[in-house]
Amino acid sequence: MVIQKVAEAELRPVPRRPSPRARLAALLTAVGVRLFASALPLNRVGVWFMRRLVATFMGLFGPPLRGTRVTPVRQGTVVGEWVCGPGVQRGNAAIFYLHGSGFVICSARTHRGLASRLSHLTGLPVFTVDYRLAPEYPFPAAADDIEQSYRWLLAEGVDAGQVVVAGDSAGGHLALDLVLENARTQTPQPAGVVLFSPLIDLTFARAQAQERIRRDPMISAAAARKLIALYTAGQPDDAPRLQLAHRAGTVLPPFFVQAGGAEMLSADARHLHQMVRDGGGSCELEVWPGQMHVFQALPLLIPEAGLALRRAAAFVADVMTRSANTADKVS
Secondary structure, three states, rough: OOOOOOOOOOOOOOOOOHHHHHHHHHHHHHHHHHHHHHHHOOOHHHHHHHHHHHHHHHHHHOOOOOEEEEEEEEEEEEEEEEOOOOOOOOOOOEEEEOOOOOOOOOOOOOOOHHHHHHHHHOOOOOOEEEEOOOOOOOHHHHHHHHHHHHHHHOOOOOHHEEEEEEEEOOHHHHHHHHHHHHHOOOOOOOOOEEEOOOOOOEEEOOHHHHHHOOOOOOHHHHHHHHHHHHHOOOOOOOOOOOOOOOOOOOOOEEEEEEEEEOOOOOOHHHHHHHHHHOOHHHHEEEEEEOOOOHHOOOOOOOOOOHHHHHOOOOOOOOHHHHHHHHHHEEE
C-alpha cells in the first residue's frame, strides 16, 4: 500500500484568525446548540434524542465522500466498520479511529464522513470502532472494546508500525488510554496518534478554568461533566484508567493534536501536549483561532476543516514513513 503524501502547496499554515463562516457557525451554535444541550435531560429519552440530533447534524455538514466504500465488521466483541475513501484499497496499513461525543452519543456511522476524508487524504483505509456506549455500558466498556479491537486489528495482519490511532473528543481519552495500556502490557505501539479536540481531564477542572476565559459555543463544562458521568458512574475521579498520566520512561508514539481556540477543551489539548513532552515524548499542538469543538468533522460548514485534515494527513504520512524506514534498518 502506498501512503499518500499531501502536497506542500496544500499545507498552508494555521490561519491567524477564523473565517467569517467559522465565526458565524460558532455564533449560531452558541445561540442554539449550547442552550439546548444544557437544558436537555440526561434520561433515556434525552440521550436518544441527542443521538439522533447529532447524527443528523454530522450527516448534513460532514457527509461521506462520493465513492466511499463501507464494510461492516462484527467479530465477537469487535464491532465497527472499514471506511475506504474513493480509490483506496485495504492492505497492511490503516488508521484506527475512535469517535467521540462523551462516551454516550456518536457511532462509527456518525463519523463516516470524517473517516472517508481521512482515508482519501492519506490513501489508507480507516477502521472506526463502534464501541459500547454509556449509560447502557459504563466504564470500562468503551476502553475495553478499544483495546480488544486494536489487538484484533494486529491479529488481522495489519502491522502496528503502519497504524495511526486517531480520535476526537472522548476518543482522545480512549486513544491515550490505549497507548498507555500498550506500554504497560508491552503490546506493539502504533506509528503515531492524531487527536482532534481531545478530552483528557474527565473532571473538567481544566475546561472550567478555560470557560472562565472564554465561553465554549457548544456546551458548558457543567453539562459536559454530567454527560461524562453517565460513563464514569460509580468510579472515583482518580481511577487509574480515568485520570490518565504519562510518566517519564513510558515510551509512547508521537502525537499530533488539534483543538479549536473557541472551545473549552483547548485546555485539555495543552495539558496533553505538556504531559507528553514532560514524559519525554513528542507532541505537536495546533490551536486553531476561533474554531469550535471538532470543527474538522464539519467541512460543509467550516472552511478550515479541509486544511486541518490535510495537515493531519501530512503527519500520518510522515510518521508512517519514519516507522517503515526504521523497520527496514532493523531487518
